[in-house]
Amino acid sequence: MTNDTPDWIRLHKALTIEAEHGFTDLIGKQYRFSEFLSLTFGKFPTALPSIERRCWQELAVKFANYPNLGLEDRQHLVAEARRYLYQLQKEQGEQCGLGVSPSGATAVEQGSKGAEEQRRSYLSKIQPNSKSPIVAEVSRRLAPKIDQKLSDLPEIGIRKADKLAVLRLYTVRDLLFYYPRDHIDYARQVNIRELQAGETVTTVATVKRCNCFTSPKNKKLSILELILKDNTGQIKVSRFWAGTRFTSRAWQESLKRRYPVGSIVAACGLVKGSKYGLTLDNPELEVLANPGDTIESLTIGRVVPIYALTEGVMASMVRQAVIAALPAATHLKDPLPNGLRQKYGLMELKDAIANIHFPDDSATLQVARRRLVFDEFFYLQLGLLQRQQQARAIQTSAILAPKGQLIEKFYKLLPFQLTGAQQRVLNDILNDLQKSVPMNRLVQGDVGSGKTVVAVIAILAAIQSGYQAALMAPTEVLAEQHYRKLVSWFNLLHLPVELLTGSTKTAKRREIHSQLETGELPLLVGTHALIQDTVNFQQLGLVVIDEQHRFGVKQRALLQQKGEQPHVLTMTATPIPRTLALTIHGDMNVSQIDELPPGRQKIQTTLLTGQQRTHAYDLIRREIAQGRQVYVVLPLVEESEKLDLRSAVEEHQKLQESIFPDFQVGLLHGRMSSADKDEAITKFRDNQTQILVSTTVVEVGVDVPNATVMLIENAERFGLSQLHQLRGRVGRGAAQSYCLLMSSSRSPDAQQRLKVLEQSQDGFFISEMDMRFRGPGEVLGTRQSGVPDFTLASLVEDEEVLLLARQAAEKVIEIDATLERWYLMKEELKYRYERLMGGAILT
Incomplete structure (x- = not known):
């Protein structure tokens, strides 16, 4: 570059490349970005008027300090330099013989973009009418590969990749599926007069007054105060910077120059009240060349993604990384067939991924979220139903007789008739026990509904068929309660029953172990003690687990392994909402005793x-x-x-x-x-x-x-x-x-x-309300219960989507339970089980 004519192309190109690479102060062949800009602006063109020379040299000073700036300040400085060069070039254009396009690019730059326009631009393809600068930014980039390491992306690099790894983000795919935990909608642009407390908005106004000073109460806090005005009113907004490096007068003056009186500023934030009236709480700010200009910020004027973060990982870093990864979504192949997507009104996967991160508006965000929530539910249900299908293929369980002398005698002992609900559930159980396919049934019933009586009849069906049974309860108090009740009945039937808990004496424990192995003991009641290695049944035909959600998945499985594919009956007096039951018990048959015995009064x-x-x-x-x-x-x-x-x-x-x-x-x-x-x-x-x-x-x-x-x-x-x-x-x-x-x-x-x-008094209604207030994990009272950690889906808010996903999964399993005809779906199911569920939800 000569001292007469600036090299507009090199300057524009340097600023553009720095922005594309995440404002990392790139290292070139000879200089760092900041050094090149500082040197370039340090030698002002002689043709410039004196007033422009001052601005030119100020940029040289600012870029010399560029390595010390945070990401947000670097973005502001690069944007300021690009706007300044565009205005200056526009004024000098005719003298220099360089035509300027409406977008601010030179004719040479316009020509150099021909190759880039031939690239497969992901976001410009799926959002051809979008005016979002994020879309434009991403569309200029070559799409990375899905499995590419984040450290290999030039916009991220090794240093940032190490920080993102703390969030377990290692590959481009990890970033694409790192869904925001929330969104803030700054897309609605309003006049100052329309501001209402509690809303998140963007407003574009003129700077009427600007001041930057050190707080009189805290010498390490700098405050920027702006009076913004439009044709409907004015507001006072403030931003804060903590740290001694921000309290120097030089830094404060440079900040004031960023927002000169008369400049157009886009500001977004939460509207809240103050002693000066309504204001925006610590707003994001961007200076615009003209009122109608496109806003370049990743936050101002758009729906902003909010990601889960950790110490050392800033929100802006994650957003910039996601933008770098987004073009890779073009490589995503949708595992859901087109017919299924159309039937349930689902957005294509690559569109949903783009719009869950950077949607154009709230409506588009909801459509994208619905698709991704459907996926979380669909693959869960698909796995549960596939497991159920595999269990039904097993034909090695004992066939237990639903009728016999023991059950007949027990009926005569009961001083009451079974309720209609008890009889209905009992029929379900006895029908299951007559099959060689292992029963896997959950009985739900409110407190006092009579679940134990139903379980005893199932136990007697096993005993009269020549098999043993086990009843496991989560606490000694409950196990002893069951034992006492069973002893009172079994003594009259001349059947032995024993109790095994952590408190059982060693001699008694040995006696129980011996009687189990010889088959003398037909029924054992106990706690976790039942799953110890020393407990061996001769022929276990039925396992009954009470309050089963209080046991871990492995604990329940260990008891089942004490026999050759025994039938399993689980019970709970904690009514489970329908959505929760589908989620954790989707591979089980569920029966409900929804009727209390006669004579019970409301409490x-x-x-x-x-x-x-x-x-x-x-x-x-x-x-x-x-x-x-x-x-x-x-x-x-x-x-x-x-x-x-x-x-x-x-x-x-x-x-x-x-x-x-x-x-x-x-x-x-x-x-x-x-x-x-x-x-x-x-x-x-x-x-x-x-x-x-x-x-x-x-x-x-x-x-x-x-x-x-x-x-x-x-x-x-x-x-x-x-x-x-x-x-x-x-x-x-x-x-x-x-x-x-x-x-x-x-x-x-x-x-x-x-x-x-x-x-x-309705337990099921109460459990639904409890889940709404506290969430599913708290309702069940333990993380062992197997509720998967959904990223987006909510069992409270997304019941309709869950039921549709269950319906779709049932249809898929009905057509092909092996998923051989849908290879991509099969692979996605495997991937999600390994990552999201790990098999732990399977009961």
Whole structure:
């Protein structure tokens, strides 16, 4: 370049390449980008007027400091230089003999783009009418390969790739499928007068005043204040920079020069109130040459993707990396056949990937999200149904007789008739047991609906057919409850039954092991102790698992491996919403006992505050005076310094000594020894203690029909499903029962949740509401339950898409369960099981 005529082409090209490579201060053959620009602007053309020479030299100083700038400031500086060169070139164009195109490119540049326009531009192909500068930016790039390492992409490089690896992003595919966790819609452009608090918007206005200064309250904080004005009004906006390097007057003056009075600025952010009226909260800003100019920012004026980040990985870095990877989506082959996509109204995969990251508007985002949510559900259901199909192909299970003397005798022992729902579910089970295909059935039933009786009949079907059965429960309390009930029935049938838990004595344990191996013991009840290596059945035909979601997948599988493809019956008193049942039990048959035995009264449920505690105590005294008993449940065993909650130990002492000294108050919690637990439960069952203070250990397994009051302290600390379970400990007899939810929380959300329990006795409705409030993992109470971690899909919001995905998966399996005719679908299923589910969801 001479001192008379600037080399416009080299300058434009340098700025363009730097932008395309993510503002990384690229190293050229001789200089770094910043060095080249600093040297170039350091020698101003003699033909320039003096006022332009000053601006020219200021750019030289700014680019000398370019290596010290953050990504956002580098973007601003490059954009500023490009706009300045365009305006200057426009003014000098005729003298220099260089025509300038409307886009700001020289005639030489226009010609050099011919080859690039022949490239297969992904986004320009799928969004031909899009005016998005992101589309234009991506469309200029050669598409990387799907499996290409991120470090190989020039826009990312080794240093950035190492940081992205912390997010487990290693390849281009990883980036494409790294969906945003949320989006902020800045696409709506409004006038200042139309701003409303709580909205996210973009506004374009003129700078009326600009000031940059150090905060008087914090000497390490710089503040930029702009007064922006359009023809409808004006607002004051502020941006903040923390750090001593931003407090120098030179830096602050350079920032002020970026937003001169009279310049056009696009600003986006969350509208919020301030003492000066409405403002934009720490907005993104971009200077425009003209009011109608295209906004180049990755955030301003568009729907902005919000990614999950970690320390050292900035949002701008992930967005720039995604833009670098997006052209590779052209290589994605859609595993879903065109006919299936059309039937369910699904966007093509490559379009959905582009629009989940950088959609033109919210409507397009929703269409893209729907497709990707469908995929998450579809491959899950496909895997579950394929597994179910494979299980049905196994023909080695025992065929158990649905009729026989044992079952007939048991029917005669029962002092009641089975309800219609119990009989319907029992028929489902007995039909399964007559097949050589292993049964895999889940029985759902509310507390007190009679699931155990149904399970006992299934167990008797196995025993009278010459096989053994096992019943596994998650806690010793529940296992002992089942054991006691079974002993009372099995003694009358002259059948032995034993209990095996962690507390079983060594001699008794050896005796049980021996009787199992010889076949003398037809039924064993227990906890996790059943899956120990030393437990061996002679011929296990049926496995019954109670509250099965409390066991891990491997634990359930270990018990099944104790026999030769035994039938499996699982039970739960925690009603599971339909979407959740489809997700974690999609390979099982599900039956519901949706009818309570006759004579059961609704439990009167009341929400009380701390000030109403005397009402609760009065009710307790009245009930005990009539010979009834009471539960008092607390969330903690001992007082916590961090949580201001009533502890079970302290509450027990207080109730016994101060509140109810005339009654016997017992204590039960999980830290007690098995012997102490047994003693506490036995005393309560025998009415030796009238009040039992307990933690949630009584949630399942304690059955005392004489108990009529359940007082739950700090009820807001429990989930609705758990509260419903606790409530089910009363109302098991003929007397009117009461559940008192004690809560001092003033949170509207907590009050709204607890009122659901106050107004409904329907366990399935309560579980649906619980899932809406807390999410599926919390409803089941354990991450062992196998709920997959969906990236986009929500079991609460996307039920309609889940049902469609299930329907589509059923149709595919019906046509070809092996998926041989859909090779891409088969490969995608394998990939997703390895990455998303890992087989852990399979029951």
